[in-house]
Amino acid sequence: MTDDKWPHAGHRPRYDEDPVVRPFMLTGGRTRPVHDGLRIETQLVAAPAALSAPLRFESRRIVELCQRSKSLADLSAALMAPLGVVRVIVGDLLTEGYLRIEEQPDQLSTSLIERIRDRVRAL
């Protein structure tokens, strides 16, 4: 997805400065993310250059938060925005190359599950 073409600047959603807006105003009215299959716990990290990118409001905040990896759920809680809204914004940031997905193992190995069990017991 990093080789996706840069979308036309004019296609970015416009943001309203009024904090009281309908949530999907933040996404330009779109409720479907560009990236399907992004799980609620998938770890996202910002590209180094993203902080100096001309991003505003939620996009900017997400890029700041993702200096360390965060999930959609973490971002939703931090921004106090519904998951569906965050999912759409994150989808745009992924397409634009400002965020990337931390690669996860396709399937959890038995040894990893054993590690989870042992760590849970040790909590």
Next chain:
Amino acid sequence: MSALSDTAAPPIAVKIVISGGFGVGKTTFVGAISEIEPLVTEAELTERSIGVDDTSAVSGKTTTTVALDFGRITLDDTLLLYLFGTPGQDRFAFLWDDLVDGALGAVVLVDTRRVEDSFPAIDYFEENEIPFIVAVNRFDGGQRFGLAEVRDALGVDATVPIVECDARQRESVKDVLAALTEEVLTRRLGASGPGAVARREQGPTSPASRRHP
């Protein structure tokens, strides 16, 4: 906070789903062990109550906000465990696929006073072949049923573990999560081992035998 460093291997995020009827203790369960405030919202939002605390005063309110219980536990430097509570109300069932996709497994919380409230969750996990265990949340003053009685009432396969828990107690919640990972391991080994066929022949209890009220 965690010691995740920029140079460390990327963290692996694992997810467990906490399910059960409305008011069975999912929020309490997640909150007992999470290191963060357990709340995220998902919404079918058509309107938002603006600057009004008492939403009952808003006439014609069309907002539908779903609060999802959400917890995070840093297991070690490169391992994060997320807990997600499924919304208890049936009308939010459309969110389930999204929550459950890729989950390690599920915990079905049961209140013995309202056993039937957990039927939709059990049906869902059986149909989708998600490893799950049943955790009977012991409420103070509630009538106690034996775990065998609970199993009968739920109509779950004899191979599905049923444990007791107190969703308010961190140690108890921890034990439930450990029991679930144990069940995931058991199923994994069983599925590839010689016992797999025997297990399958025993089969899950047909959902038809679970009479929905």
